Amino acid sequence: MSRATPELLEREATRLLNSIEGAELTRKQRLEIPQQTIPAQDPVERRSNMSEVTLGYTEAQARLEAARCLQCKNAVCVEGCPVGVDIPSFIQAIEDGRYAEAIAIIHRTNILPAICGRVCPQENQCQATCTVGKVHKDPLKAVSIGRLERFVADYERSTQGSGVPEVKPETGKRVAVIGSGPASITVAADLRREGHAVTILEAFHRPGGVMVYGIPEFRLPKAIVEDEIHTLERMGVEIRTNFLVGRTRRLHDLFDKDGYDAVFIGSGAGLPKFLGIEGENLVGVFSANEFLTRSNLMKAYDREHAETPIFQPRKVAVFGGGNVAMDAARTAVRLEAEEVNVIYRRTRTEMPARAEEVDNAEEEGVRFHFLRSPKRILGNEDERVVGVECLAYELGEPDDSGRRRPVPIPGSETVIEVDTALVSIGNDSHPLITQTTPELETNKWGNILTDENGKTSMDRVYAGGDIVLGAATVILAMGEGRKAAASIHELLTSDSDDSA
Amino acid sequence: MPARMVAVNRILEREQLAPHVFRIRVEAPLIAEERRPGQFVILQIDSEFGERIPLTIADADPEEGSITLIFQAVGKSTQQLAALNVGGKIANLLGPLGRPTEIKSFGRVIAVGGGIGVAPMFPIVQALKREGNRITTIIGARTRELVILESEMRSVSEELIVCTDDGSYGRKAVVTEPLAELCRSERLPDLVVAIGPAIMMKFCVETVRHHDIPVMVSLNTIMVDGTGMCGGCRVTVDGETKFVCVDGPEFDGRLVDFNNMLKRLEAYRDQEERRLHECRIEEVRE
Ligand SMILES: Cc1cc2nc3c(=O)[nH]c(=O)nc-3n(C[C@H](O)[C@H](O)[C@H](O)COP(=O)(O)OP(=O)(O)OC[C@H]3O[C@@H](n4cnc5c(N)ncnc54)[C@H](O)[C@@H]3O)c2cc1C
Ligand code: SF4
Ligand code: FES
Numbered sequence: 007m008s009r010a011t012p013e014l015l016e017r018e019a020t021r022l023l024n025s026i027e028g029a030e031l032t033r034k035q036r037l038e039i040p041q042q043t044i045p046a047q048d049p050v051e052r053r054s055n056m057s058e059v060t061l062g063y064t065e066a067q068a069r070l071e072a073a074r075c076l077q078c079k080n081a082v083c084v085e086g087c088p089v090g091v092d093i094p095s096f097i098q099a100i101e102d103g104r105y106a107e108a109i110a111i112i113h114r115t116n117i118l119p120a121i122c123g124r125v126c127p128q129e130n131q132c133q134a135t136c137t138v139g140k141v142h143k144d145p146l147k148a149v150s151i152g153r154l155e156r157f158v159a160d161y162e163r164s165t166q167g168s169g170v171p172e173v174k175p176e177t178g179k180r181v182a183v184i185g186s187g188p189a190s191i192t193v194a195a196d197l198r199r200e201g202h203a204v205t206i207l208e209a210f211h212r213p214g215g216v217m218v219y220g221i222p223e224f225r226l227p228k229a230i231v232e233d234e235i236h237t238l239e240r241m242g243v244e245i246r247t248n249f250l251v252g253r254t255r256r257l258h259d260l261f262d263k264d265g266y267d268a269v270f271i272g273s274g275a276g277l278p279k280f281l282g283i284e285g286e287n288l289v290g291v292f293s294a295n296e297f298l299t300r301s302n303l304m305k306a307y308d309r310e311h312a313e314t315p316i317f318q319p320r321k322v323a324v325f326g327g328g329n330v331a332m333d334a335a336r337t338a339v340r341l342e343a344e345e346v347n348v349i350y351r352r353t354r355t356e357m358p359a360r361a362e363e364v365d366n367a368e369e370e371g372v373r374f375h376f377l378r379s380p381k382r383i384l385g386n387e388d389e390r391v392v393g394v395e396c397l398a399y400e401l402g403e404p405d406d407s408g409r410r411r412p413v414p415i416p417g418s419e420t421v422i423e424v425d426t427a428l429v430s431i432g433n434d435s436h437p438l439i440t441q442t443t444p445e446l447e448t449n450k451w452g453n454i455l456t457d458e459n460g461k462t463s464m465d466r467v468y469a470g471g472d473i474v475l476g477a478a479t480v481i482l483a484m485g486e487g488r489k490a491a492a493s494i495h496e497l498l499t500s501d502s503d504d505s506a
Numbered sequence: 507m508p509a510r511m512v513a514v515n516r517i518l519e520r521e522q523l524a525p526h527v528f529r530i531r532v533e534a535p536l537i538a539e540e541r542r543p544g545q546f547v548i549l550q551i552d553s554e555f556g557e558r559i560p561l562t563i564a565d566a567d568p569e570e571g572s573i574t575l576i577f578q579a580v581g582k583s584t585q586q587l588a589a590l591n592v593g594g595k596i597a598n599l600l601g602p603l604g605r606p607t608e609i610k611s612f613g614r615v616i617a618v619g620g621g622i623g624v625a626p627m628f629p630i631v632q633a634l635k636r637e638g639n640r641i642t643t644i645i646g647a648r649t650r651e652l653v654i655l656e657s658e659m660r661s662v663s664e665e666l667i668v669c670t671d672d673g674s675y676g677r678k679a680v681v682t683e684p685l686a687e688l689c690r691s692e693r694l695p696d697l698v699v700a701i702g703p704a705i706m707m708k709f710c711v712e713t714v715r716h717h718d719i720p721v722m723v724s725l726n727t728i729m730v731d732g733t734g735m736c737g738g739c740r741v742t743v744d745g746e747t748k749f750v751c752v753d754g755p756e757f758d759g760r761l762v763d764f765n766n767m768l769k770r771l772e773a774y775r776d777q778e779e780r781r782l783h784e785c786r787i788e789e790v791r792e
Pocket of ligand 2: 074075076077078081082083084093094097135136137138149151
């Protein structure tokens with residue numbers, strides 16, 4: 007598959023835009039505007055670099071894509087958005103070339119648009135319900151809301167840099183925020199804006215959560231995450247890295263010794279799941295978390311400079327079908343693996359990964375083996391991986407999630423020869439805080455239980471994001487953060503009223 | 507308001523104990539306050555490209571707010587750490603990590619420390635002694651000048667046996683020999699603690715396996731985060747996968763699959779050799 011060059015796409019878009027500029031477009035005309043292809047790095051070239059794959063719409067493309075929106079009265083896209091961004095309004099602003107206004111509209115409900123525009127699973131959210139997709143009878147033909155969001159966010163970043171939100175006068179209240187992923191960033195920003203003192207406590211040496219240690223540079227440039235962190239710092243949020251709550255300090259000592267008035271837990275789902283099959287502890291088997299952390303956070307892909315080693319993969323098997331699996335597979339490609347095989351129990355339709363990333367992976371030469379699951383990993387006398395034995399599956403009745411349940415076919419074992427296996431079947435909630443804080447109630451998966459305001463079973467302790475939802479998404483984490491921040495603010499305000 | 511609060515992690519004292527073996531005292535008030543015997547830290551010399559390396563906390567002074575680390579400068583990162591002078595700063599220092607040692611009254615304890623493993627052993631023996639345990643310590647080293655913490659160990663042990671591989675000091679023996687002899691006497695120990703190279707711990711376990719005595723070992727697997735989120739440190743214990751950084755570092759050695767652990771320790775051997783080779787070449791050039 008060859009891609010049109012960005013120059014070609016821009017030229018074509020400009021021509022079309024000029025032809026409709028100024029005209030009052032009918033619904034029919036809008037529906038005839040072709041969906042804009044996102045410019046991207048050449049698939050062959052990008053196999054050997056870590057730079058971002060998709061390059062983002064040009065201005066003409068963005069305005070043209072915006073013109074595809076029908077400005078529906080009952081904007082069903084908004085219902086599909088977990089935080090309810092006013093989608094038609096921001097798209098209208100883009101169509102009119104009022105970019106600053108567009109970003110201001112998004113910012114009312116989403117503080118991380120440059121990130122969400124890149125990593126949200128739009129095809130399951132706003133774009134799933136979009137009228138344009140319905141009319142074309144193809145949800146993939148919906149208005150590219152995510153790419154438009156990214157366009158204005160990048161436009162703002164490149165023109166003025168994201169401004170520093172105003173901070174109200176100090177209230178004298180102090181909040182500790184555990185973790186620095188999207189949930190925690192949102193809580194910190196919202197509470198700081200209200201004038202509370204906020205300290206982020208992060209275990210790693212670099213803040214940002216999964217967005218820095220998990221999601222690779224080629225999908226989400228780290229500079230974007232760093233900018234968001236800098237914005238927090240400029241607002242006066244204090245960030246303490248190398249601080250592991252549960253070990254460096256116990257949760258209740260944050261109250262007893264450090265005197266915080268409230269605590270938010272956004273410690274994420276960092277515990278890698280393993281399959282529990284034979285051979286899983288052989289040399290050459292890694293959790294996707296380990297492989298990605300070495301490559302991203304520790305920069306092991308930069309073999310010339312990084313001290314942290316990374317296993318040199320030759321033939322790779324990746325187990326799983328989500329974003330984590332795609333990131334692991336595509337990282338292996340960039341580490342010069344000769345062959346990368348994704349092994350997934352169901353079919354392409356059921357893959358939870360963002361559709362765009364599955365396409366990108368395919369373009370980069372990743373091979374997909376659907377309806378297969380590893381049964382055991384084979385090793386040699388040196389305990390190094392030499393292959394994986396897979397069992398074939400067929401789809402049976404739908405399960406609780408509505409997806410058809412894969413059923414193994416007896417006697418269907420085949421062996422794929424590999425020297426590296428990347429286990430990417432998901433993550434469970436990070437257990438350290440709950441283990442060291444028995445008062446915190448959890449469900450059977452170890453997720454912290456909260457009420458509808460994000461409050462946990464402990465007084466003054468709130469939680470949100472993956473630690474509550476199980477491994478979910480950036481936007482849901484952000485939404486949870488919003489909610490918890492509002493409750494924490496209410497609590498702190500009523501404290502002040504009581505003491506007044 | 508300056509926002510990023512980076513602890514200073516300043517080096518307060520630095521001393522060379524043996525060839526390639528260093529002891530440093532580092533300012534780390536929070537870690538000093540929380541730390542208990544058996545726990546470790548993860549440190550990184552350079553935030554951008556540095557490696558995260560685990561080191562057991564050899565001692566801590568909560569009053570002063572400092573911890574003591576003893577390490578062998580073997581790889582590039584530990585060599586860089588050894589090159590830091592008093593007043594120098596360690597970019598990142600995380601801890602205390604891992605579960606503390608179970609300290610209680612066992613009765614008679616044999617503590618076996620091999621090489622640099624004597625360093626993490628010292629605080630454990632010290633705490634066990636405080637609980638009234640009677641301790642026999644065996645220190646093993648390749649040669650005389652690599653014997654460390656002898657007088658410290660002597661001060662907390664009823665009996666101290668030093669062995670060297672080449673016989674240049676103490677007994678010419680490997681640690682399993684005196685260990686086997688002690689287990690042949692009338693009164694079997696109630697607990698054996700073995701800390702040192704993986705291969706030494708494995709043989710200590712084998713030496714006493716038929717006696718039905720628990721052998722506590724402290725595992726030194728490869729780690730990245732040290733917080734339980736990568737699984738790189740995993741070992742098989744009693745047929746189950748455990749993460750050394752959060753479930754350990756101490757386990758009953760009788761249940762540990764040492765053969766698998768030994769192979770996993772060599773996962774990056776090729777890369778490491780290449781790097782070390784490169785850095786030697788650099789040294790020669792300089
Ligand atoms: C490889 C990968 C790819 C993904 N791709 C996508 C995608 O394309 N789109 C999408 O929407 N979502 C994606 N996700 C999921 C998304 O990243 C998460 O849902 C989201 O980051 C959760 O945010 P959070 O704030 O709850 O926590 P996290 O981002 O997980 O951050 C938690 C932070 O808390 C820190 N921490 C943990 N325990 C402690 C402690 N005891 N003390 C101090 N700090 C602690 C951790 O070090 C971490 O930095 C992906 C996840 C992974 C792993
Ligand atoms: S549903 Fe689609 S067409 Fe309708 S307002 Fe939303 S983005 Fe525009
Ligand atoms: S070092 Fe990563 S889980 Fe233990």
